[in-house]
Amino acid sequence: MGKIKFATTWLDGCSGCHMSLLDIDERILDVLSAADIVYGPLVDFKDFPQGVDVTFVEGAVSSDEDEEKIIKIRQNTKTLVSFGDCAITANIPGMRNYYPTKDIFQRAYFENADINHKTPLIGIPHLLPQTRPIHEVVTVDIFLPGCPPPADVIFFAITELLQGRIPDLTGKTRFGK
Amino acid sequence: MKKVSQIQTLVIDGKEVGGRHDETILQVARENDIFIPTLCHLDGLTEYGGCRMCIVEIKGMPRLTPSCTTLIREGMVVTTNSERIMEYRRGILALLFTERNHICSACVSNGHCELQGLALKLGLTHVEFPYIFPKMPVDATHDRFIADHNRCVLCSRCVRVCHEVEGAHTKDIMGRGITARIITDLMQDWGESKTCTGCGKCVHVCPTGALTEKGKSVAEMEKRRQFLPYLKLMRERS
Numbered sequence: 001m002g003k004i005k006f007a008t009t010w011l012d013g014c015s016g017c018h019m020s021l022l023d024i025d026e027r028i029l030d031v032l033s034a035a036d037i038v039y040g041p042l043v044d045f046k047d048f049p050q051g052v053d054v055t056f057v058e059g060a061v062s063s064d065e066d067e068e069k070i071i072k073i074r075q076n077t078k079t080l081v082s083f084g085d086c087a088i089t090a091n092i093p094g095m096r097n098y099y100p101t102k103d104i105f106q107r108a109y110f111e112n113a114d115i116n117h118k119t120p121l122i123g124i125p126h127l128l129p130q131t132r133p134i135h136e137v138v139t140v141d142i143f144l145p146g147c148p149p150p151a152d153v154i155f156f157a158i159t160e161l162l163q164g165r166i167p168d169l170t171g172k173t174r175f176g177k
Numbered sequence: 178m179k180k181v182s183q184i185q186t187l188v189i190d191g192k193e194v195g196g197r198h199d200e201t202i203l204q205v206a207r208e209n210d211i212f213i214p215t216l217c218h219l220d221g222l223t224e225y226g227g228c229r230m231c232i233v234e235i236k237g238m239p240r241l242t243p244s245c246t247t248l249i250r251e252g253m254v255v256t257t258n259s260e261r262i263m264e265y266r267r268g269i270l271a272l273l274f275t276e277r278n279h280i281c282s283a284c285v286s287n288g289h290c291e292l293q294g295l296a297l298k299l300g301l302t303h304v305e306f307p308y309i310f311p312k313m314p315v316d317a318t319h320d321r322f323i324a325d326h327n328r329c330v331l332c333s334r335c336v337r338v339c340h341e342v343e344g345a346h347t348k349d350i351m352g353r354g355i356t357a358r359i360i361t362d363l364m365q366d367w368g369e370s371k372t373c374t375g376c377g378k379c380v381h382v383c384p385t386g387a388l389t390e391k392g393k394s395v396a397e398m399e400k401r402r403q404f405l406p407y408l409k410l411m412r413e414r415s
Contacts, residue, residue, distance in 0.1 A: 147282030176281030
């Protein structure tokens with residue numbers, strides 16, 4: 001049997017969940033002995049591959065690019081893990097949801113800018129009207145809350161998944177941290 | 178004539194227990210170390226029965242019943258944690274999370290919050306209902322306290338403690354259902370209140386980060402509730 005294909009990525013998040021993933025320290029070697037990391041910020045592959053066994057997605061769905069990415073990831077992933085509070089609740093990125101996007105652009109690119117007063121539109125992803133949790137866009141198999149989830153819980157979840165089990169996360173981590 | 182307490186016996190989760198006739202199912206369960214989750218209930222305040230976290234099944238009754246407001250009866254058979262009950266409790270919690278903006282990671286009560294604690298305890302890892310993301314006000318007009326309506330669960334503990342214990346009745350609830358909101362006096366800024374004594378009891382009974390002390394950063398707000406059973410006991414004695 002070949003190694004398990006493992007991918008990670010982030011959408012609208014701060015990368016803190018990936019920092020916490022790196023906090024598993026030398027145990028990442030145990031992960032690598034059972035899995036190949038086929039996509040994500042830890043490795044250098046440009047496109048999301050087909051037939052991935054487990055994907056951890058950090059961050060919420062905030063732009064049309066995020067939306068495209070998460071749909072492609074879902075189509076090519078067996079077990080999708082909603083990784084951290086932004087992915088699960090929209091969390092901090094969701095705090096813009098109380099305002100229309102035009103007000104946000106006004107604030108960011110006009111009120112708070114000294115020069116070049118204009119909203120960038122070319123070559124960048126476009127904001128959706130609201131930031132939404134991943135599971136409101138695609139089906140999610142496992143939820144790993146926390147801001148960020150603790151490294152030990154991340155390692156536990158990965159280990160269980162790599163051995164083909166569904167991790168029981170009851171009581172192990174919560175919204176917030 | 179002195180009122181005589183009657184002892185009544187009942188079964189909770191298969192365990193034979195007894196209590197006084199004027200005790201609630203919740204009280205008797207707690208005396209017998211049977212866990213029932215609660216949110217609006219707080220020892221020392223009158224029962225409100227609003228949050229529905231403490232619902233239980235009573236044999237012969239089709240509907241689920243809040244255990245905090247239901248008195249025990251002889252021969253009752255009560256179940257506190259069936260799959261049906263747990264599903265309802267998680268559903269109620271999920272609705273509370275969607276109705277306001279409980280962003281735990283950026284909350285002064287992170288780690289000390291009863292809503293967050295219940296989600297952990299009941300295994301709520303995500304919310305199936307779509308989040309509403311309502312735009313809610315924050316009242317920081319008081320010198321020492323903040324009311325953040327983003328984090329309020331309308332448990333009414335603040336209303337009850339202000340009325341029943343402090344005797345000021347500064348806090349109340351305005352509106353209905355999902356649009357209901359805790360108000361100060363006749364919906365005035367807290368800092369302008371003529372009735373608020375500044376005692377801080379409301380802040381310390383609040384289960385979430387809705388009422389907090391100023392000057393606290395993320396996860397720094399720990400509530401102190403020891404005063405409440407003590408005050409109640411001393412008043413009953415005098």
